[in-house]
Amino acid sequence: MRRLDARPVALMLGALLLCGASAASAGTAAAAADTVAAAGAKPTRELEPVHVNAMRNPEVRKYKVILAGLDAFERHHGLAPAAERLRFRLVARKKDEAAEPLAARLVGDGGFRLPVAIDAGLRFTVPRSEAAEDADSELELNRKRRVYRTEPEVRTPGLAEGRRRLGDLRLECKVTIAMAKAEIPAFWVLTINTLLLRTDWCGFFGDPDDFRWESASRKAHFPFFAERPLREAVLVDGNRSARLEVNGETFHVPVGNAGWSDDAVIELRYADQADAGSVATATGPRTAATGTAGETPRTAP
Numbered sequence: 001m002r003r004l005d006a007r008p009v010a011l012m013l014g015a016l017l018l019c020g021a022s023a024a025s026a027g028t029a030a031a032a033a034d035t036v037a038a039a040g041a042k043p044t045r046e047l048e049p050v051h052v053n054a055m056r057n058p059e060v061r062k063y064k065v066i067l068a069g070l071d072a073f074e075r076h077h078g079l080a081p082a083a084e085r086l087r088f089r090l091v092a093r094k095k096d097e098a099a100e101p102l103a104a105r106l107v108g109d110g111g112f113r114l115p116v117a118i119d120a121g122l123r124f125t126v127p128r129s130e131a132a133e134d135a136d137s138e139l140e141l142n143r144k145r146r147v148y149r150t151e152p153e154v155r156t157p158g159l160a161e162g163r164r165r166l167g168d169l170r171l172e173c174k175v176t177i178a179m180a181k182a183e184i185p186a187f188w189v190l191t192i193n194t195l196l197l198r199t200d201w202c203g204f205f206g207d208p209d210d211f212r213w214e215s216a217s218r219k220a221h222f223p224f225f226a227e228r229p230l231r232e233a234v235l236v237d238g239n240r241s242a243r244l245e246v247n248g249e250t251f252h253v254p255v256g257n258a259g260w261s262d263d264a265v266i267e268l269r270y271a272d273q274a275d276a277g278s279v280a281t282a283t284g285p286r287t288a289a290t291g292t293a294g295e296t297p298r299t300a301p
Helices: 007-019 026-038 063-075 130-134 166-183 186-196 212-219
Strands: 058-062 087-092 104-107 113-116 138-144 148-153 163-165 222-225 230-237 240-244 250-253 265-270 295-297
Touching (some): 058 063, 063 130, 063 166, 148 166, 166 222, 230 250
Antiparallel strands (some): 087 148, 222 250
């Protein structure tokens, strides 16, 4: 019998999560054009750009997608009970050459406008607003498309820099997946549900009990972004530790592996830090053959 290669499934899921609706829209362009033509009687809202730069084609995100993330945060808040609110972080995709400060706002029908404050760390929160929802609003950034991407961020207070709690990351995954499902066509949601045989997509990443498709689930870990390029990332839970795969600013976490508690911590060591030895000196690297993180008793400080 021919063995099924699970790599296309993981690649498709990754593309949809990273690119949102744009990754899935290529095959539905004709249908979208028909829909637009059929809706000719419906007035089209012209989005005015943020005033500071009078920009055309600004970066936008549907408010309904943001709301899906807020709903997921509340629904799964038990993963990170000490995290007070869901924040969003702007991550540069390429160099920002604009001279004016970043600015954001919700823009909707009937002249609806609501400024959104961005802090010095490029973080912001989006309020729940019935008026914004009724106005079919979009979150608009005063930058052209694809200069920044918007990532949800969940952080338990009190953790030092370079330490991420696993429960926080699991909740981030839940929010990311909920937003992706709200953004991509329903066809892709149903297709991925069928391929994964589950509606909880986060549970797919690192599930040790899923042996289908050459154990693809155990090999697939969910990507998260650090503040700057990484040297290593180590998952620590009591006296156990496991080295995680890193690639530039990205570290990959088995969020679907229930064998690691929500209070486990990922310790990040950045590439620009002085080499003071590995966080887990006895831990072997993640092997290319299996994709599983090497696991050892906790010996390093």
